[in-house]
Amino acid sequence: MIWKTSWKNVWRNKTRSLVVIISVTLGVIGGLFYIAFSEGMVRQRMHSVLNNEIAHIQITNKNFRSNNEIKYMISEGDKIIDELNNDPEILSASGRFIVNGMLSVDAKNSGIQIMAVDPEKEKTISEIYQKIIPGTGNWDKIKTKNKIYIGEALAKSLNIINYNIKDFVIDSLRKKEVSEKVLLMLEPLRNKRFKNEKIFIRELEKTLKSSYNNTIKKQLMDNARYYRKRAKLIFSFVNADSNQISEAYRIGGIYKIDNHMFEKVYAFINADQFKKLAGIPEGQYHQILLKVNDLDECTNIKKRLEKKYSSLEILSWKDIQTDMAYVEEFMGFFYNIFIIIILAALSFGIINTMLMAVLERTKELGMLTAIGMNRRKVFRMIMLESIFLSLTGGVIGMILGRILIAWTNKIGINLSSMGDGMESFGYSSICYPAIDDTFFINLTILVIFTGILSAIYPAYKALKLNPADALKTD
Amino acid sequence: MKVLEIKNLHKIYNDSAVEVHAVNGIDLHFEEGEFAAIVGPSGSGKTTLLNMIGGLDKPTNGEVIINGTKIGTLGKSKIIDFRMRNIGFVFQSYNLIPVLTAKENVEFIMGLQKWTKEKRNARTKELLEAVGLGDRMNSRPSQLSGGQQQRVSVARALASKPSFVLADEPTANLDSKSTSQLLEIMKDLNKKENITFIFSTHDKRVIDKARRVITIEDGKVTSDEIK
Incomplete structure (x- = not known):
């Protein structure tokens, strides 16, 4: 009641x-x-952060992080990776070579950090191999000679992403019911190559004037974009003997992970090829990345590894990505x-x-x-x-x-x-x-x-x- | 059988600077089945007396004894429970719960006493039919006239078969037709259920129907007449 x-x-x-x-x-x-x-x-x-950028735990030579020099290696890298892969608390471990250098395309260049990785093991600690933009390549090409994987932001700054209003672009706009008047206005820009997004947008605005809007912009940006997959990228770095080394690469793929800072800096190449190029002895790495089974145990595992590998620097994701x-x-x-x-x-x-x-x-x-x-x-x-x-x-x-x-x-x-x-x-x-x-x-x-x-x-x-x-x- | 006994009842209000003797030494008793009116001019102490009889107010002095229980000795919670089981109330302005139907208003008190649904339904039907509202069971108070609402109020007062019903100016807001209907109904129920009815009133029509008329002036009983 x-x-x-x-x-x-x-x-x-x-x-x-x-x-x-x-x-x-x-x-x-x-x-x-x-x-x-x-x-x-x-x-x-x-x-x-955990799956594309830094993994769960990173192991490096104690001098590597402060100096970032190619000579500071983990000397018994292969042995440690084997031990870690047999650790029941660790899901996977993989070694990387890391080197700073300059990447140049035509007149454009950019300072980058190369991650030379084992193509298969890398898949167990990073999802970068899944982040390749369709149409720009695929991860498996890394096994072929001199392929480099760069981020979309770097590709843009190196003018590797170009724009061209080809016939099929006009057809696709017509299908999206863009008016004939606008298509006619685009005529002067047809089949012209624009080196980057900024120039392309500027020309579009100038040509279409008041007819330019977000819908047309999106259509054009998506359809007119093409990748210069055949572009020759020259990577230069200094090896352990202080010799300048340059090597030409072609794009194996362009990855996109929604982090422009990462995309602009990190490029991936095949570890075996880099090892020969830089003259690095067998079994050594700059960095070993780990993924653990239980993320909540990360700090404890890190402490355990610190005791076991006291000569190395061991950092958990919390130490690296403090924010x-x-x-x-x-x-x-x-x-x-x-x-x-x-x-x-x-x-x-x-x-x-x-x-x-x-x-x-x-x-x-x-x-x-x-x-x-x-x-x-x-x-x-x-x-x-x-x-x-x-x-x-x-x-x-x-x-x-x-x-x-x-x-x-x-x-x-x-x-x-x-x-x-x-x-x-x-x-x-x-x-x-x-x-x-x-x-x-x-x-x-x-x-x-x-x-x-x-x-x-x-x-x-x-x-x-x-x-x-x-x-x-x- | 004596259902209510009032012994030397006093109520003094000290709210203002002046001391007001609202009830000043009243002695009365009521037998089962009485139909009594307490009459007197405004401010004579009728409502104060009724409030003390109903346990809504505490006397300054004296005793109210209902079915042998001195209600002044009961604590706050016990007096409420005692009221529920022994006293039915009819108020001047009906005071029905506006969100409930006539049926729900009547069975509310039985619900509080945890009667079974069957028992509640039967008693509610019996009472609403007795007050002539058998066909308005599902009407809300706002859908009923003043007289009909007061009849629901009477049915509610009788719902849990109390020892007596206290009605404070029950006809004050009613027209003459509704008043005579209500009085007939109350008289019938008084006979049928043998429940004592005590009214406070200055309505001549109520006084005419009452079998006992108690007159109060300045807090004192000035006459107690049985017709």
Whole structure:
């Protein structure tokens, strides 16, 4: 009876209750989505950091990181890799050669760091082999002579990505129902090669004037882009004997990992070929990268390895990517602050509404006490009303929030309008919001708990009513 | 059988600078099945007396004994429970729960007493039919006239078969037709259920129907007349 009455009481003032329920719903959706959005960005970044950029643990010669010179090798690299691959806590280990140098194409050049890798073992510690842009090559070509894999950002700065409005580009624009007038305006630019994105966009703007818009831009950027796969890239570096060495490479593929800084600096080549080129003895590496089975154990494994290989420098991902380590550690704290703010707003809304409800019903509550509804039941009735209010809004908010998160997780949120900015910091321009199920359960409990807490004061006010006085109230 | 006994009842209000003696030494008792009106001008102490009889207010002095229980000795929670089981209330402004239907309003108190659903339904039907609202069971108070609402209120007061019903100016907001209908219904129920009805009123129509009329002036009983 009390449950039924409480539920009906919630709908006594429909507009007011709906306003509170909608506010709670929007608050919960907003909170959840913000958290899922941040969590999605962080998870994507973490995934990229651990799977494309630095792996879980790195082992180097103690002098290598500070000097970055080719001569500082791990002398018994093969032996250590074998030992690590037999370690039950370690998923995989692979060696790399790392050398700084200059990459030149035509008149363009750029300082880079070469990662010379074992093509097969590399696949167990990095996902770069999966990040090759379709049409630019494939990872398996690394086994053929002098293939280099560069990032998209580097390819752009070296003018390896060019643009040309060929006939098929015009056809594809026509299919996308771009007007004939615009196609006619593009005529002067047809079959002309533009060395880079900047020049191409400038010419498009100049030619199309007011007809230039984002849709046409996207169509043209996607379709007119082509890669100079045959371009000759000269890599120059200084070997251990301080001799300048230069070698010509062709593009094996261009990778894209949504981190412009990484893409601009790191290029991959075949370790065996580099070893011969640089004159590095067998069994030695600059760096051994590890992936562990349980990421939470990373710090313990690192400590164990430090004892075992005391002459080497061993760094976990947290030592290398300190920003992400902080993000991982404090994200939960920020989420909690955010949730507290949302719940506090929810709480004030409920207290306000329920106080109004109690004060409006003074006479009725007095009557209920007079006819025999004891204080415990009056208290419970008011509490239930608050819980129904918060729970209705909370549950609707959580269901809609969940749907919104699932939907955006599927299609991704395109942040390309600020994409360059995001990718400069290593964050993807497409965010896939994500959230743990346990978080939903916790939030449900918190919303109910807030509803209960917020109800206490109004319910206490109701208890304080003297039935004889309350009945006098008009 | 004595259902209610009032012994030397006093109520003094000290709210303002002046001490007000609202009830000043009243002694009364009521037998089972009485149909009594407490009458008197405004400010004579009728409502204060009724509030003390109903355990809604504490006397400054004296005792209210209901079915042998001195209600002044009961604690806050126990008095509420005692009221629920022994006293039915009818208020001047009906005081029905607006979100509940007539049926739900009547069965509310039975729900609090944890009656079974079958028992509740049967009693509610019986009472609403007795007050002539058998066909309006699912109407909300806002869909009923003042007289109909007061009849629901009477049915609610009788729902849990109390020892007596206290009605504070029950006809004050009703027109003459509704008043006579209500009085007939209450009289019938008084006979049928043998439940004592005590009214506070200054409505002549109620006084005419009452079998006992107690007049109060300045907090004192000035006459107690059985017709």
